[in-house]
Amino acid sequence: xxxxxxxxxxxxxxxGRLDQQMNEMFRQWQLTAAQAQILFYLYHRQQxxxxxxxRALSRWLRQSHVTVLGVIDRMExxxxxxxxxxxxxxxxxxxxLTDRAHQAKADIGARFRAANEALVRGFTPEEQxxxxxxxxxxxxxxGALQPAGQADTxxxxxxxx
Numbered sequence: 001x002x003x004x005x006x007x008x009x010x011x012x013x014x015x016g017r018l019d020q021q022m023n024e025m026f027r028q029w030q031l032t033a034a035q036a037q038i039l040f041y042l043y044h045r046q047q048x049x050x051x052x053x054x055r056a057l058s059r060w061l062r063q064s065h066v067t068v069l070g071v072i073d074r075m076e077x078x079x080x081x082x083x084x085x086x087x088x089x090x091x092x093x094x095x096x097l098t099d100r101a102h103q104a105k106a107d108i109g110a111r112f113r114a115a116n117e118a119l120v121r122g123f124t125p126e127e128q129x130x131x132x133x134x135x136x137x138x139x140x141x142x143g144a145l146q147p148a149g150q151a152d153t154x155x156x157x158x159x160x161x
Contacts, residue, residue, distance in 0.1 A: 011138075018033075018115075018119075019033055021115070022036070022115060025111045025115065026108070026111065029104050029107070029108070030078055031075075031078070031080070031104075031108075034071065035071060035074070035075055035078075035080070036108050036111075036112070038057065038061070038071065038072075038075070039075075039080060039081075039097070039101055039104070039105075039108060040108060040109065040112060041057075041060060042057075042081070042095060042097055042101075043097065043101075043105055046096075046097065051086075051094035051095065051096055052094065052095050053086055053089075053092045053093060053094050053095070054068055054069060054072060054083075054092070054093050054095065055092060057072070057095065072095060078100075079098055079100045080097070080098055080100055080101040080104070081095050081096060081097060081098060081101060082095075082096050082098055083095055083096070084096060
């Protein structure tokens with residue numbers, strides 16, 4: 001007898017499948033899906049507010065400082081970012097995008113858009129809005145997002161998951 005998977009198992013399956021597909025999509029750039037997501041975040045944050053430090057990126061990713069340092073070091077070895085000591089705080093390192101990162105920007109953005117469009121293929125705009133609201137509620141319930149109306153006290157790193 002077939003049993004339907006519980007919601008958490010379905011979400012885990014979806015997450016694993018997305019990681020696998022996204023890793024394949026960014027393979028030509030020698031990036032993992034997580035590294036491509038970080039680059040996309042850095043593009044937008046730097047346009048809005050200038051260089052991002054590792055502490056702010058750690059908060060945005062909700063990952064430890066050490067974990068983020070490892071990812072940034074690998075991205076630096078691949079030539080996508082470079083780090084410098086923050087002139088305002090000698091203990092802090094700012095993450096700067098390289099020419100290679102800027103060359104990859106349009107392609108990475110197009111691949112993210114294509115992946116998102118594929119995910120919601122066949123959904124009406126209303127269903128997409130409803131799905132987004134439900135996903136936000138699931139994330140809130142799981143503690144991955146701040147509840148609506150509660151501001152994050154660390155705005156420098158953003159509040160999105």
